[in-house]
Amino acid sequence: MTKVIKGGTVVTADRQFTADILIEGEKIAQIGENLTGDEVIDATGAYVIPGGIDPHTHLEMPFMGTTAAETFESGTFAAAAGGTTMLVDFCLPGEDGSLLNAIDDWDRKSKDQICCDISYHMAITGWNETIFDEMEAVVKERGINTFKHFMAYKGALMVEDDEMFASFKRCAELGALPLVHAENGDIVAELQQKYLAEGITGPEGHAYSRPPEVEGEAANRAIMIADAAGTPLYIVHVSCEQAHEAIRRARQKGMRVYGEPLIQHLTLDEGEYFNKDWQYAARRVMSPPFRSKDHQASLWAGLAAGSLQVVATDHAAFTDEQKRMGLDNFTTIPNGTGGLEERMAMLWTTGVETGRLTPEEFVAVTSTNIAKILNIYPLKGGITVGGDADVVVWDPKLSRTVHQSTQKSIIDYNVFEGMEVTASPRYTLSRGDVIWAHGQNSQPQPGRGKFVRRAPFASASKALSKWKSLNSPRKIERNPLNIPSGV
Amino acid sequence: MTKVIKGGTVVTADRQFTADILIEGEKIAQIGENLTGDEVIDATGAYVIPGGIDPHTHLEMPFMGTTAAETFESGTFAAAAGGTTMLVDFCLPGEDGSLLNAIDDWDRKSKDQICCDISYHMAITGWNETIFDEMEAVVKERGINTFKHFMAYKGALMVEDDEMFASFKRCAELGALPLVHAENGDIVAELQQKYLAEGITGPEGHAYSRPPEVEGEAANRAIMIADAAGTPLYIVHVSCEQAHEAIRRARQKGMRVYGEPLIQHLTLDEGEYFNKDWQYAARRVMSPPFRSKDHQASLWAGLAAGSLQVVATDHAAFTDEQKRMGLDNFTTIPNGTGGLEERMAMLWTTGVETGRLTPEEFVAVTSTNIAKILNIYPLKGGITVGGDADVVVWDPKLSRTVHQSTQKSIIDYNVFEGMEVTASPRYTLSRGDVIWAHGQNSQPQPGRGKFVRRAPFASASKALSKWKSLNSPRKIERNPLNIPSGV
Amino acid sequence: MTKVIKGGTVVTADRQFTADILIEGEKIAQIGENLTGDEVIDATGAYVIPGGIDPHTHLEMPFMGTTAAETFESGTFAAAAGGTTMLVDFCLPGEDGSLLNAIDDWDRKSKDQICCDISYHMAITGWNETIFDEMEAVVKERGINTFKHFMAYKGALMVEDDEMFASFKRCAELGALPLVHAENGDIVAELQQKYLAEGITGPEGHAYSRPPEVEGEAANRAIMIADAAGTPLYIVHVSCEQAHEAIRRARQKGMRVYGEPLIQHLTLDEGEYFNKDWQYAARRVMSPPFRSKDHQASLWAGLAAGSLQVVATDHAAFTDEQKRMGLDNFTTIPNGTGGLEERMAMLWTTGVETGRLTPEEFVAVTSTNIAKILNIYPLKGGITVGGDADVVVWDPKLSRTVHQSTQKSIIDYNVFEGMEVTASPRYTLSRGDVIWAHGQNSQPQPGRGKFVRRAPFASASKALSKWKSLNSPRKIERNPLNIPSGV
Amino acid sequence: MTKVIKGGTVVTADRQFTADILIEGEKIAQIGENLTGDEVIDATGAYVIPGGIDPHTHLEMPFMGTTAAETFESGTFAAAAGGTTMLVDFCLPGEDGSLLNAIDDWDRKSKDQICCDISYHMAITGWNETIFDEMEAVVKERGINTFKHFMAYKGALMVEDDEMFASFKRCAELGALPLVHAENGDIVAELQQKYLAEGITGPEGHAYSRPPEVEGEAANRAIMIADAAGTPLYIVHVSCEQAHEAIRRARQKGMRVYGEPLIQHLTLDEGEYFNKDWQYAARRVMSPPFRSKDHQASLWAGLAAGSLQVVATDHAAFTDEQKRMGLDNFTTIPNGTGGLEERMAMLWTTGVETGRLTPEEFVAVTSTNIAKILNIYPLKGGITVGGDADVVVWDPKLSRTVHQSTQKSIIDYNVFEGMEVTASPRYTLSRGDVIWAHGQNSQPQPGRGKFVRRAPFASASKALSKWKSLNSPRKIERNPLNIPSGV
Ligand SMILES: [Zn+2]
Ligand SMILES: [Zn+2]
Ligand SMILES: [Zn+2]
Ligand SMILES: [Zn+2]
Ligand SMILES: [Zn+2]
Ligand SMILES: [Zn+2]
Numbered sequence A, B, C, D: 001m002t003k004v005i006k007g008g009t010v011v012t013a014d015r016q017f018t019a020d021i022l023i024e025g026e027k028i029a030q031i032g033e034n035l036t037g038d039e040v041i042d043a044t045g046a047y048v049i050p051g052g053i054d055p056h057t058h059l060e061m062p063f064m065g066t067t068a069a070e071t072f073e074s075g076t077f078a079a080a081a082g083g084t085t086m087l088v089d090f091c092l093p094g095e096d097g098s099l100l101n102a103i104d105d106w107d108r109k110s111k112d113q114i115c116c117d118i119s120y121h122m123a124i125t126g127w128n129e130t131i132f133d134e135m136e137a138v139v140k141e142r143g144i145n146t147f148k149h150f151m152a153y154k155g156a157l158m159v160e161d162d163e164m165f166a167s168f169k170r171c172a173e174l175g176a177l178p179l180v181h182a183e184n185g186d187i188v189a190e191l192q193q194k195y196l197a198e199g200i201t202g203p204e205g206h207a208y209s210r211p212p213e214v215e216g217e218a219a220n221r222a223i224m225i226a227d228a229a230g231t232p233l234y235i236v237h238v239s240c241e242q243a244h245e246a247i248r249r250a251r252q253k254g255m256r257v258y259g260e261p262l263i264q265h266l267t268l269d270e271g272e273y274f275n276k277d278w279q280y281a282a283r284r285v286m287s288p289p290f291r292s293k294d295h296q297a298s299l300w301a302g303l304a305a306g307s308l309q310v311v312a313t314d315h316a317a318f319t320d321e322q323k324r325m326g327l328d329n330f331t332t333i334p335n336g337t338g339g340l341e342e343r344m345a346m347l348w349t350t351g352v353e354t355g356r357l358t359p360e361e362f363v364a365v366t367s368t369n370i371a372k373i374l375n376i377y378p379l380k381g382g383i384t385v386g387g388d389a390d391v392v393v394w395d396p397k398l399s400r401t402v403h404q405s406t407q408k409s410i411i412d413y414n415v416f417e418g419m420e421v422t423a424s425p426r427y428t429l430s431r432g433d434v435i436w437a438h439g440q441n442s443q444p445q446p447g448r449g450k451f452v453r454r455a456p457f458a459s460a461s462k463a464l465s466k467w468k469s470l471n472s473p474r475k476i477e478r479n480p481l482n483i484p485s486g487v
């Protein structure tokens, strides 16, 4: 049975054009005018875009003494409802420290639940020979080409500079891409103690103890280490001008560094933490925290200029009750907010509708760019014959107000509560299946999603390796006569 | 009759993949595996890329008291031989000042000569109501969506700030894109007089009188004017860090500014002007002049980072004899060098082979990006079903040494003389015709080229207009009681 | 008769120390402990600082069809009351264009009125041989080593780039320092017409038509021209990050550029122009206009970092009635505000009391730095034996509220109305005379002030000339055999 | 007995003027014209400047398994011969870790040897409660207001970020100034292993393993930590644009950060390590290593612009034999070069004689600025009545060629060997004693030097504390009703 998406305007990262899209099975079979198929999906008056890819989620993540409430089922269904057809979750090693076991564990949690496709980033939270060895299997056998490094969460996930260097070098060898959470964990820990000691125990202390300079420093450090190790680098949740400046400075030297702002940081500001209602503020606790409005302007400009490439969510949803673990102490409020369902609509509304981004740039930063970075383009991230039919019929007239009561996420609030979005998915297709149809009472289809394998050695990785190898320092050959005979 | 390009690796700005390409008539009909056609073009071991687009040429241009020696025939054939299938020439108003007459004039010169497709940028070299009016016809009737402004060549082509502002504002209204040659013509003229007065009459004086700061200043000024007028801006022949810095600074504020380095500035340096052989140095006289090597590094990084988007040539070829018009005075040496034939091979060799650029980035900066900027993508600039079959079979093993004796350009030297390039076109196709086949004694086919019409209101232009209109200053409404009653 | 200032803490640009100061006649005779003199000036609990120097005033200036209301008498008395003992006024050529006649004219206006010492900057508002010639006399005979250039006020004071270059080069020869008012006059004029055309006639239009980018552009351009001409440069009324950035960028290349923020721009913001009361807003109309708060932060940091050196006022006071000349059209509101009396106290309150500046830096930016730049240090600008006894007993406990009713300025409002300042002069001495004593009913002493002559070739000017001469481009010597024999 | 320095031109950081200087005992008693004294020191045709202060030496330092060869006697005499009258040596804790014992130890080594005045910076090479406690005594009892932190030398002197933060915070409380050696020790160690593993064992490996990015990263990190801890920061041996850029960026935010380039980095470049003679290259091994010439340009511009404040030497002299400890492995070559004797003459020659610096700036960066930073101005660092008579008669005609054979340093080479300097001290006076007289066979006078105590809470430190305290984050007060009742 074939499907044809008819009457829409296709928007890719490259261009806009009028065309129908014919889907055969899981794949896009044809793009053109006047196509026919067994089933017609009406795109009249709408855009037809690649399904969103959110490369930064934490579903059911064990963290800070609890587990993120969003499940793989609820999370992937929320994604679908918002126009996102693939997400990349962070896989954390368990107590045994094994990367491969962790992947097994994540597979076990996810495979019967997921409603759309997923992949994993593997976290490196320590360093030893086993990890060195397992990394190869992670890449070659498990199809994971990204490794995440936490520069914060001291005493838990955090790694030291020499560990990062070793892991980054290993990534370079394997053609994998290192990712970093960039905040100086030492200084965060010190500032947390300082503010607690001053009696600041509320959520505002979370923001105070993670200032932009602390993020900018870590971003800058990770970039230097990646450069020394000879690998591209991807910096997650870039929230501030300081980190963005470090990225721009690196790129201007020819370094290959990518930056990922979150939809939250683009649209919400630090004033949220000063709310007089504790629960309101605690719901917004995430790391890095929201920043002042001038940081938002920096991030927006970066998306248009190309110095930042991807908009993600860092979706890590904790319930009100979970948040209350930190009632007396902001450092024990589980870090994380939602956004999977709202990312696309919020970005369209505040980005495209204001002229900050073109529709093409919207597609690039929500889907295509990350697909290229993850080396899965155009299987994912494009509207391409032969690619997966992960397609969204994006209706720019389907406005709505964000409400917790109507969201798909299972937590009891929404950080975008009450905001108007001007566009929404009319249909979301995942590998040819309609997994979300607006107004048609769509239901989760757990287990239909698949794990997406990703090959190493993306093009930028190969180019950088070539450059590094041509420009590595050379030994000075000295005549033994010019070397003294020793002490 | 159909053609199929078989056995190659397709490289676009997006990705690399193995596929055959079926051409029907002038168009790409199919991209896929195991395609068949009436004629097979062998791409085994080669890349298949979009034909190069050189957006900056001056063929048969009347300038500085003479006329550029390269003809539309020799220039477009040299282009083809180098893998370039489209060029955009600068159309200069004649003595009557009419834009439309100038286009007619350019059409007359070009149409029976061109071997591949061309388009024009229209030059604005003064300002009055007729020009204001004609601009609309240029855009709507003649299909030209770009207007060039010279900030240098005082007393000749140069326009003043208020004229630029007026023209830029007009561009904004018409959805056209302004281009600038950015050098401060006043200061260039002063420095020319200064160095001549000091007895510096040789070609080195050309470099001395056009230092990087003078270019950076003008770039910065043009950017401000474009921002005030509410239009994107394209800066031609960005040769130095100073201009590049101005562009980066603007982009980081969300301004939509594009920068075009030339292949010459990426690979040749100011030392050329210090050559003891006058003719050698004079051949290299162009504006802006070649710069020191640190400027080259800045330009290369810009191409990788995306702060610069296009590599062009500013091909304006004058013979040795023409160059000798300035024997006693460098200010009368006709400005210009060649490069149309060497651009692609030189960029591949010094960019891709060194790892500074990925193959995808090579395609982007030689073809795709400018096609998008000029709003003709994917008719041109891509490998897309339905697009023009402007395709190059790019052989990364076809190395050669650049020699004047074997070049297609009709001038008597080559600024890249003696350099080794590691790749060359095996075949160049223009709208389905093979116009260059390596080793097969290809000949020019004058008159087969066509003029490419370009529509206004590219996506970036629309987004910027939206942003400007939403953010334009608002009148403060004052109660008449709060306004005094007058003097 | 001698005076001794006893019991205070001396603060210079260098340090703080406890000492008495003995004054004999007009000069400081001794600095030390336990000094005695005929008359004792009590500095107990107070600082003793060099008298302020305001290098930017327009007293009785003919401008925009009227004449600034502040007279040399009222202005210099207001200065004294605020702790300023010297000001430098801008001398504008009259209709005959003669610089020397303008100085005579300014002398005539000032000499019987001034209560403290003054000097002039000479304005260059056009270019011809007479001006070239007169500049030498201005420097050598009249003791004026600074020349002002307006890049704005098109059709009136504005000069073009080639005129600036010529004048700057002349400054370099004479060892004089060029000053610029940096705004792109062409674009200001265009934006004024644009906003008027949109019906924005009120004072907010003044701010809209002079955005920061327009100032930054002009600053950047002036810097390039000064560099090409081989002279240091001083940029007056730096109001925004854009101009400040251009200055920092230049200084980081070793260029010798100075920047002068005004106390108004450090403390007042653009919101003033949005006031619903027309007269309130019109009183604040000056060029450049007040900016947003982030620009203020940039200026403050520049003062601490040393990238900006001087705090001035651009005191140009027009009455409410004069301001009403622009009731229907903001472009005809006379540009200017007061500040002479408040500069020191406002800067202390918002700078030193907040920790943004040290007391030493306060002295540097209000007095010492400009004295060095103007090459009159330590005759003025220091607490030095042999220097003029221009000294202020600065009482950090003498707080007050700024009110028009108690000001010395003769205009009918005060842009700092209602603000609390925490410090004020207890005594102001000019060349040994007490010209202001707090609470003692001091009266103006017109005619006691003197004109201060300033020698050319300050130390920075000499160093730059040496550098430029050692690094000027050199002719390439070519063997005649390597030069072709001509066309 | 009094001395008078007659006939010279006094140069201070502020100005130049003709004056004689009368010295009574250890102090400057009078500055003026036509002074007389018991003894006349002829300064005809010479400048009279404050004695140089070198704030960065390592005399007799135990390091890398050996002890720096330069003694307090030879070092302070070399200093005197070069025009330097005070140096600040780094005091390192011994095995017991006690700061106070280390000072006793340093006193023991220095006090009978020193020919001019000295002071110490105290090194913090670990962190515990004893160190926390001892820091107070170091400041209050021992008169040391600076603490040095090594971010490199992993496994030896290096401290971690949390230790730095703790120490910096302690500095803030005590009004002391933290210093850092900024290189990322983790990455240096990794790169050392990498290059050794590649067979690069010679001195070039030293340069390769400490690239500019590694220094810039550490500088950037130290700045962030200082900002978080609320203290100014001083970065020693700033050798590259990367570190300088971090400093400028910080200063532009109002942070109080100082940078100290070394005379070696200003004048020598990385090519030294590529010398075919092993011993030649090994003699130049120091950390950070010499850089390429573009870094030199950055440092020079910083000195003129004020973004860098001090020129030092990091004098740590090891003999040829000591250097040979690293014959087979560059990581065991003792790090350090000389420069104490040549600093002033080299800086004058390459700075003042080229116009890069004014004479006043020369004095500022060799003496006055560091005296202010160390809070000992104008006891040291100026020509001031009441200040110590540390004065140099600086003869701008006394040119010479640097030779090991004529140097005062006791090591067997000189990194400036063969360079021409155009100026030298005619006389060097330390607290009124002539300790060096050119051509008069001056001899060391060990034991006459004194330790200089330095008080905490310099002016910048106080201002920053005020700013930080006014701008520290505030607790959000929440109504208990708005705080949930717990988990
Ligand atoms: Zn994170
Ligand atoms: Zn995360
Ligand atoms: Zn041009
Ligand atoms: Zn051109
Ligand atoms: Zn002005
Ligand atoms: Zn003014």
Ligand SMILES: [Zn+2]
Pocket: D181, D236, D237, D287, D288
């Ligand atoms: Zn060190």
Ligand SMILES: [Zn+2]
Pocket: D056, D058, D314
């Ligand atoms: Zn050291």
